[in-house]
Amino acid sequence: MNAVAASLAPEAPRTAVVLLGTGVVGRALLTLLGTPAAGSLRLVGAANSRRQHVFADGLRPADVPDALAKARDGRDNAPLLAALDATGAGRKVVIDATACTKEATRHAEWLERGYHVVTANKALAGGHLQGWRALQAASAGGAVYGDAATVGAGLPVLSTLRRLRRCGDSLLTLEGVFSGSLSWLFNQYDGSRPFSALLGDARRLGFTEPDPRSDLSGEDVARKLLIIARHAGFALGSDEVEVESLVPEPLRDLDTKAFLERLGELDEPLARRHAEAKAKGKVLRYLARLNQRGRARVGLVEVGPDHPASRLSGTDNQFALTTTRYHSTPLVIQGPGAGPEITAQALLGDVLAL
């Protein structure tokens, strides 16, 4: 019997959860919810973009895809929240594993209503400053915002920053590689295979955003930079990050399907950038930087063999934090920064930490 099945019982669970999003990350989380680590949780509802299914006594995680395929009601969060309430659980949690901006705008409201929110979706915390402020105000009521998955796919970046700040330390500068997919792409790319073919692989491996332009445009990296900077006390607006997009102009306004059919148009400009860097003995890395004056930039940079980002592999992210106490050399957090399993684990970890 799986772990959540073991908790299918009429008495109130300690923690009840609903899951929004059953894509790459959501499915990996459903797998983890079926393991003993999740034994104390009761999953009472799940939704994709079109439908939801609720069952107050608990859903077996493995049954969710089937239940959603058979569900008839159109998309509505009210029955999911009602299912959480009906459990009488001490901790009621909404897990957001979508990339949907509309759902993200509801995070603050859910917190205000006493639901904990655990999210991989960065659209609110990494969006307009107003949204970030609404989140801070809503969290003051006691409900917890679990955001480990929003930066570094769960690498201990935000938790470290919070701990340093509690001790009175302050972030001075920040630099690194914040995108797992762009890291993987530029760590692999040597000109022998077209960039578009590698991007296809990165999508299949679950590293990219649902629309890979969110990665290639720098938007996803900028969101992570904003989340970290805001945690560190920099009140940065989303329009204050200088962002270099790798998406050619004619591909920017297409729908996702049309964009995916024209991926080949990425190849020539990137092959040229790669050759230029190679001629100087350098490699390309998509870097994020925040300086002491709060100036933020994300974009493609040629780095030499002495630069720490030149030695990354796989989906490695790297966050170099210079603080008032980590001053002569930065505190560096490095490791895989994309992938369904580690992201799902970050979500589960935040739920279990409640």
Ligand SMILES: NC(=O)C1=CN([C@@H]2O[C@H](COP(=O)(O)OP(=O)(O)OC[C@H]3O[C@@H](n4cnc5c(N)ncnc54)[C@H](OP(=O)(O)O)[C@@H]3O)[C@@H](O)[C@H]2O)C=CC1
């Ligand atoms: N992949 C990774 O390595 C990491 C991803 N993340 C974040 O995780 C999130 C999910 O990514 P991923 O799983 O790759 O994306 P997918 O596109 O694979 O899945 C997204 C899921 O969200 C569902 N969805 C969309 N809108 C809604 C809605 N309004 N209500 C309920 N469900 C909705 C989609 O439904 P449908 O199936 O109907 O399309 C789909 O099931 C993103 O925010 C991403 O930034 C964070 C860290 C790492």
Ligand SMILES: N[C@@H](CC=O)C(=O)O
């Ligand atoms: N698409 C993102 C996934 C994690 O946030 C990335 O490539 O880093």
